Amino acid sequence: MNVIRTVLIAAAVLGAPLATAQTAPKLKxxxxxxxxxxxAALGTAIENGFKLYVAEHGxxxxxxxxxxxxxDDESDPAKATDNVNKLIKRDSVDVLxxxxxxxxxxxxxKVARDTGTPLIVPNAGAAAVTGSMCAPNxxxxxFSNWQPGYAMGEVMALKGYxxxxxxxxxxxxxxxxxxxxxxxxxxxxxxxxKELSLAFPDVEFQALLTxxxxxxxxxxxxxxxxxxxxxFVKDYAxxxxxxxxxxxxxxxxxxGTLEAQGADAEGLLTTLHYADDLGTPxxxxxxxxxxxxxxxxxxxxxVQGYDAAQMLAAGLTAxxxxxSKKAEFNAAIEKAKIDSPRGAFTLSRSHNPVQDxxxxxxxxxxxxxxxxxxxxxxxPGLGCRM
Amino acid sequence: xxxxxxxxxxxxxxxxxxxxxxxxxGLTLIFGIMGVINLAHGSFYMIGAYMAFALxxxxxxxxxxGFFVTLLVGLVLAVLLGxxxxxxxxxxxxxxxxxxxxxxxxxxxxxxxxxxxxxxxxEVHGVTPPAVxxxxxxxxxxxxxxxxxxxxxxxxxxxxxxxxxxFTRTRLxxxxxxxxxxxEMVQSLxxxxxxLYRIVFAAGVAIAVLAGMVAAPVSSVYPGMGNxxxxxxxxxxxxxxxxxxxxxxxxxxxxxxxxxxxxxxxPQAAGVLVYVLMALILLWxxxxxxxxx
Numbered sequence: 001m002n003v004i005r006t007v008l009i010a011a012a013v014l015g016a017p018l019a020t021a022q023t024a025p026k027l028k029x030x031x032x033x034x035x036x037x038x039x040a041a042l043g044t045a046i047e048n049g050f051k052l053y054v055a056e057h058g059x060x061x062x063x064x065x066x067x068x069x070x071x072d073d074e075s076d077p078a079k080a081t082d083n084v085n086k087l088i089k090r091d092s093v094d095v096l097x098x099x100x101x102x103x104x105x106x107x108x109x110k111v112a113r114d115t116g117t118p119l120i121v122p123n124a125g126a127a128a129v130t131g132s133m134c135a136p137n138x139x140x141x142x143f144s145n146w147q148p149g150y151a152m153g154e155v156m157a158l159k160g161y162x163x164x165x166x167x168x169x170x171x172x173x174x175x176x177x178x179x180x181x182x183x184x185x186x187x188x189x190x191x192x193x194k195e196l197s198l199a200f201p202d203v204e205f206q207a208l209l210t211x212x213x214x215x216x217x218x219x220x221x222x223x224x225x226x227x228x229x230x231x232f233v234k235d236y237a238x239x240x241x242x243x244x245x246x247x248x249x250x251x252x253x254x255x256g257t258l259e260a261q262g263a264d265a266e267g268l269l270t271t272l273h274y275a276d277d278l279g280t281p282x283x284x285x286x287x288x289x290x291x292x293x294x295x296x297x298x299x300x301x302x303v304q305g306y307d308a309a310q311m312l313a314a315g316l317t318a319x320x321x322x323x324s325k326k327a328e329f330n331a332a333i334e335k336a337k338i339d340s341p342r343g344a345f346t347l348s349r350s351h352n353p354v355q356d357x358x359x360x361x362x363x364x365x366x367x368x369x370x371x372x373x374x375x376x377x378x379x380p381g382l383g384c385r386m
Numbered sequence: 387x388x389x390x391x392x393x394x395x396x397x398x399x400x401x402x403x404x405x406x407x408x409x410x411x412g413l414t415l416i417f418g419i420m421g422v423i424n425l426a427h428g429s430f431y432m433i434g435a436y437m438a439f440a441l442x443x444x445x446x447x448x449x450x451x452g453f454f455v456t457l458l459v460g461l462v463l464a465v466l467l468g469x470x471x472x473x474x475x476x477x478x479x480x481x482x483x484x485x486x487x488x489x490x491x492x493x494x495x496x497x498x499x500x501x502x503x504x505x506x507x508x509e510v511h512g513v514t515p516p517a518v519x520x521x522x523x524x525x526x527x528x529x530x531x532x533x534x535x536x537x538x539x540x541x542x543x544x545x546x547x548x549x550x551x552x553f554t555r556t557r558l559x560x561x562x563x564x565x566x567x568x569x570e571m572v573q574s575l576x577x578x579x580x581x582l583y584r585i586v587f588a589a590g591v592a593i594a595v596l597a598g599m600v601a602a603p604v605s606s607v608y609p610g611m612g613n614x615x616x617x618x619x620x621x622x623x624x625x626x627x628x629x630x631x632x633x634x635x636x637x638x639x640x641x642x643x644x645x646x647x648x649x650x651x652x653p654q655a656a657g658v659l660v661y662v663l664m665a666l667i668l669l670w671x672x673x674x675x676x677x678x679x
Contacts, residue, residue, distance in 0.1 A: 038609050040508045170657065198649055199657030201614060203605065206398040207646040213529040214391045227608030230510045234606065240522060240530030260512035260606055 024321055026067040029312070030087035032098030032108060033122075035072035038226060039100040041256070042301045043072075046122045048294050049305025050097060053313070056289065061309070062316035069093050077103030084111040094323050095120070097308055100301075102126035102172060109133045116326065118315070122308040123301060127176050130352040132383035136330045139351045141308040141338075143273050144379040145173045145223075148250040149180030151357035151374035152221060152271040156181075156248060157188020161218040164192050167208055167232075168223040169200040177223035177250050185221070193217055203231045209239045220245055225252035230260040237264035251360065251367070255300060258365045268362045273353070274300040274342045275360045275369040286341035300342075307340045314338065350381030387650070390526045395646055397525075401535055403642025404542035405601060407635050409615055410622035411549060412593035418629015419566040419586055422479050423487045426494035428616030430591050433467075434460065434598020435607045436502060439511045453516035460599050461592055468591030472584045480583075499609065508609050515603040534603055541600050545593070549631050562586055566629065621664050627674030636675060 031050065033043035047070075054066050069091040071083045080099075084107060087093045096112060096119040099105050105124030112119035113135045121129055121138070125145040129138065156164065164185060168174030174197065182192050194215050196208045212220060220241075224232045229252060236247055242264070251272025254265055276297075286306065290298040298306075311333050318332030319325040338345050338353075345355040359373040387395070413427045437460040445456045475494070479487050514520070515534040522530035553559040565572045565579055573579045598612075605611065622641055626633030641660055648659035655662075667675065 036503070038508070040503070040609075170653075197653055197656075202657070203614075204402055204645065204649075206402065207395060207649045210391060210394045210398060210529065211650055213394075214387070227510045227606060227611065230512055230606040230608070231604075234512065235604075238522060238530070238532040238535075240524075257510055260510045262512055262514070 024064045027061065027064040027095070027316070027321070027323070028067050028069055028091065028093040030091060030093030030096045030098075031068055031070045032073050032083055032087060032096065032104075033070075034075045034100050035070075037075050039075045042100045042123065045299055045301035046100070046305035046308070048290070049298065049302035049307075050122070050309045052290055052293055052302075053306050053309035055293070057313070061313045062319075062321040064316065064321040073099050073101070073104050075099075075101040075104060077101065077107060080104040080107030081111065084108050088115055088117060093117070095312060097122060097312075099124060102129075105129055106133065109135070109138055112138055118312075118323075118326075118329065120308045120311055122304045125176070126172055127379070127382065128172075130348070130350040130379060130381055130384060134350045134381065134384035134386055136386060137326065139311055139333055139347065140353065141311055142304040142353070143355070144352050145176035145250075146180035146183075146379050147273070147355075147357055147377055148252075148271040149177040149182075149221075149223065150184045151359075151377055152248055152250065153181040153184025153186075153190075154188060155269075155271065155359055155373050156219055156221065157185050157190045159219075161185075161190055163217045164190055164219050164221055165194045165196060165212050165215050165217040166192055166221045167196040167205075167212070169202075169228065170197040171200040173225075174200070174223045178221070181221045190218075201228060203228050205232055205235045206239075209235060209241060212241060212245065213239065217245060220247050222247065222249040222253060224249070225255075226257065229253045230257045233257075233261045233268070234264045251300070254360075254362050254367055258362060258367075265362045266364075269370070270360050270362075270367065271357050271373045272300060272360060272367075273355050273357055274303055275358045276366045277369055278342070278358075279369070280341075280343065282339060282343075283341040298341075303341050307338055307342075310338050310340070311336065348378045348381055350379070350384035350386070352379045352381060354378040390528060394525055394528065394531075395650060397531070399643040399646035400639065401539050401642075402646060403639035404539045405597075406618060406622055406641055407638035408538075408542045408545060408597040408600070409594060410619040410626075410634050410638055411545065411631060412590040412597070413619050414623045414626065414629055414631065414634045415593070416587060416590040417623060419562060420476075420480065420583055421566075422476060423484050423491065424476075424590075425488060425491040425616065426498065427590075427594055427619065428612030428614075429495050429498040430464070430468075430594035430612070431598040431601075431615050432502065432610075432612030433498065434464065434595035434600075435513075435602040435605065435611060436506060436598075437463065437595065438513050438599040438602035439607045440506060442513070457596070457599055460595060464592040464595035465588045467595075468588035469584055471591065472587040476587055477580065477583070495613070498612075502609070511607040513602040513607060532604075538600055538604065541596075545596075546631070546635050553631060558585075618660065621660055623674075625664050625667050625674055627671075627676040630674070630676040633674060633676035 033046055034040055035043055073083050096117050098108055100123045102124040105121050109129055118137045121140040123142045125143050130140050166178045168178050249270045251270040254270050258265055314336035315329040315333040319329045334347055343356050345353045348354050354376050357374045357377050359370045360367040361370045409431055416424050442456050445451055445459050449455050519534045519537050521533045525531050565582055622637045626637030644659050644663050649656045
């Protein structure tokens with residue numbers, strides 16, 4: 001039985017057409033994710049997660065067989081509008097899912113607003129997606145940049161820190177993350193004494209590390225990801241700051257980077273909506289199924305892809321697979337309670353997850369759960385009018 | 387900013403400048419002497435960094451050596467790679483216009499990135515510095531400075547001196563300098579200019595690979611790392627004057643200082659300051675600070 005199940009999942013995952021009698025026409029899902037470039041690994045994880053959920057339901061959601069149309073967006077905002085139009089006009093997809101890069105997601109959101117095609121964003125955390133660009137048919141299954149930052153601000157204020165320095169790349173994600181941190185930290189009685197930044201994707205941190213050393217704050221909050229996160233954590237330790245000034249960050253600082261950061265990351269505390277060892281039955285089941293299907297452990301991106309599929313399923317089920325009932329479809333997703341591996345979440349009025357943010361600690365190449373940093377945290381959704 | 391902080395920032399600026407020189411010198415060599423705009427130069431830097439990461443276990447298993455043996459093996463491979471590339475691709479580019487050179491070397495970037503993705507992966511990797519150099523030095527009470535960064539600066543200085551001596555004091559250097567300006571004349575004097583160019587190109591590639599390998603422990607290793615380096619390298623080469631090693635050194639130190647102090651004193655404009663510097667210098671000296679030939 002297990003063998004058959006695995007084969008079925010594998011077949012569905014590989015996109016092999018299963019010979020089944022059709023009742024309704026196939027539902028076309030347009031996956032616009034990075035398959036090349038820096039974010040390729042993230043795109044793959046999201047795609048895996050999404051397809052895992054579909055495969056678990058026999059390749060069908062609400063009775064409609066799912067067919068995928070895929071475009072590699074290369075994380076290039078300049079090509080984004082063309083790529084979305086390829087999916088909508090050439091492939092005439094019913095639903096859009098994407099993407100990782102915020103700039104690309106913004107272009108998708110614009111097209112989705114204009115055409116009314118449902119869009120589920122499985123990563124990009126830009127505030128505008130569920131802020132000024134929000135629309136009845138645009139949803140996010142991941143996070144807003146503001147959320148982990150705000151949760152960490154609460155944690156650090158509670159720890160009794162009075163002064164902090166922030167350091168990030170000078171671009172939307174960094175600014176929004178630091179903004180969230182500042183909101184909560186100063187509300188809790190702390191003071192951000194210096195906001196350091198450098199142009200994206202510059203990784204020459206030495207000058208700014210010297211500034212941190214000279215400013216002597218109680219603690220440092222940072223937002224970096226990928227290669228920049230690895231270098232920053234190593235440089236921070238090499239500058240001797242790890243011993244004198246504790247470093248905190250949004251979870252991307254230590255997600256997918258621990259192997260490269262090695263001992264320099266040990267003990268770092270970060271906030272995110274997922275951890276490697278939540279230990280809930282729901283998460284355990286998900287992790288087992290994912291590992292079986294793909295022979296690797298899932299990460300937060302896989303969860304976000306999986307939940308994007310769950311959100312689509314919630315909407316489709318409410319309209320019995322009939323996407324022409326747009327208002328009902330949108331309302332159903334808005335009201336749905338998503339049984340996510342990260343813990344159940346609902347959506348805010350502006351369609352961003354209202355979710356628990358966890359405090360995690362790096363222990364031996366894993367982001368171990370320490371506790372809850374912020375319960376049912378909702379993004380303020382500034383500028384959203386629906 | 388007090389004196390102690392200022393001095394540390396000066397050290398940061400010097401160290402960054404020297405690292406820039408290390409990467410840019412190979413570019414100015416190829417660009418200045420052979421007249422080829424080599425966009426793939428950043429890829430050679432990337433290849434070097436990935437060699438430091440991927441070769442270490444293989445070299446460790448075969449020769450039982452550590453970081454320095456890996457460095458040596460990497461250099462040998464780099465010379466072979468440069469020699470082969472010149473023979474297969476670049477030797478056809480000398481008489482073509484710059485657009486064709488840009489097109490082909492841009493194509494090489496895509497090929498190298500894709501090969502990297504196929505052979506290794508798209509993950510970020512760290513490289514540990516050799517144990518001898520992994521310590522830190524205290525700098526006042528403020529912070530510590532990794533010994534390895536000082537070692538990198540030492541390598542850069544040694545290379546700068548070495549290149550200067552080869553160019554000004556050796557027969558090979560004389561032939562290269564002559565070849566860069568009077569190609570036909572050098573050829574008619576019985577010097578195999580094709581072979582000479584092949585050596586220069588291989589040396590340029592080797593320097594970029596060396597830079598990547600030496601920088602790997604401080605910069606970490608990640609996809610697309612060559613492209614960021616490439617842009618700032620072109621800035622250094624253009625400011626210094628195309629083909630001038632001394633100019634590249636001075637320009638690299640200038641860029642290092644402007645970048646470091648810009649980040650601290652004018653953080654809002656830090657991203658553009660280096661380009662403003664380039665624009666100003668080109669207004670003053672359209673050929674760059676020192677123009678070779």
